[in-house]
Amino acid sequence: MPYELENRLVIGVASSAVFDLGESDAVFRREGEAQYRKYQEQHLHAPLGKGIAFPFIKRLLALNDLCSDPEDPLVEVVLLSQNDPDTGLRVMKTIEHHGLGMTRAIFMQGRSPYEFIPALNIALFLSASKRDVDAAINAGYPAGQVLDSQFDDDEDDPSLRIAFDFDGVLAGDESEAVMQRAGLDSFHAHEVLNVAQPHNPGPLKEFFVRIARIQAAEEHHKISNPGYENRLRVSIVTARSAPSHERALNTLKSWGVMANDAFFLGGIEKRRVLQVLKPHIFFDDQSAHLKSTSTVVPSVHIPFGVTNQVG
Structure with a gap:
């Protein structure tokens, strides 16, 4: 039987999101593709360093231990690479070196594989390439640009903490457009008027829905393992305030999801x-x-909606 993806949280990652490619990219820019290929071959067994999204991906994959059947994981992470298979081999060996449970990959020499996001049921595509992420978002796919950020990979901390802005990330940009066009008072009036009407989904709504399934799996796991402490924690960190908070919370409830924290x-x-x-x-x-948040936490830009329109 084929390996099904429909009931899993599937993440697509470029190697630039998970590993430190600074040295390799410098060789490519300075000396061209031929020398880049030679460099990667010479350093085939030298693992790449950890990148910004490494702690997130490592902890997300670790949640697969909630499954009784390792052949039926909750989370699948697929490498989507612009390398050809030969130069991409170093990335695969790095994945093995770090013990990441990633076995599936797409290599497309010089082309972004973002077009395969729907085919693989991917709920989130992460890359350091602004061009690739912009193209994915413009095609209607869930994608984010991993920014150069401070990050901490505390090996002794098994928890996974995910934080979302609300408008333009989880929800669409309808209300943000009101804010940009008419100001804060009109924004609040619009939200009060529409408090019972859920927001349209934003790019990462489906990602949150699938994260919520893992939260439910943790709760189920606790029934037979009373000493288990939840590892996954989701927070909303938004510029909204009362009275516009209520519509945001009503929207999450209508999607069947709940944040652990809301700011x-x-x-x-x-x-x-x-x-x-x-x-x-x-x-x-x-x-x-993100300019300020990236100085303290791994930050991802979702280039969606009215705040990202040029001109």
Whole structure:
């Protein structure tokens, strides 16, 4: 029987999101493809360093221990690479070296494989390439650009903390458009008027829905393992405040998901909260917010909606 992807959380990652490719990329830019290929062959058995999304991916894959059948995991992470298979071999050996449970990969020489996101039922594609992420978002696919950020991979900490902005990330940009066009008072009036109407989904809504299934799996696991402590924690960190908070919470409830924490900051700098919360990954659609958050936590830009429109 074929390996089914429909009931899993599937993440697609470029090697640039998970590993440190700085030295390899410098060779490519400085000396061209032929020398890059030679360099990768010479360093085939030298593992690449950890990249920004490494702690997130490692902890996400670790949640597969909730499954009784290792052949039926909750999480699948697929490598989507612009390398050809030969130069991509070093990445595969690095995955093996770090003990990451990633066995599936797509290599497409010089082309971004983002077009395969729907074919693989991918709920999130991560890459350090702005061009590739922009193209994926423009095609209607869930994608984020991993930014150069501070990150901590504490080996003794098994927990996985994920933080989301709300508008333009989990929800669509309808309300954000009101904010940009008419200001804060009109935004609040719009949210109060539509408080019972769930928001349209944003790029990462389906990702959150599938994360919620893993949260449910943890709760089920606790029934037969009373001493188990939940590892997965989800937080909303948004510039919304009362009275616009209620529609956001109603929307999450309508999707069948719930955050463990919600921070309705009303313009307080998100970095202040995030440096205490210490998520392993934070998603936001606004570059202005991410400029400061990336100094304290791994930050991902979701280039979606009105705040990212050029001109």
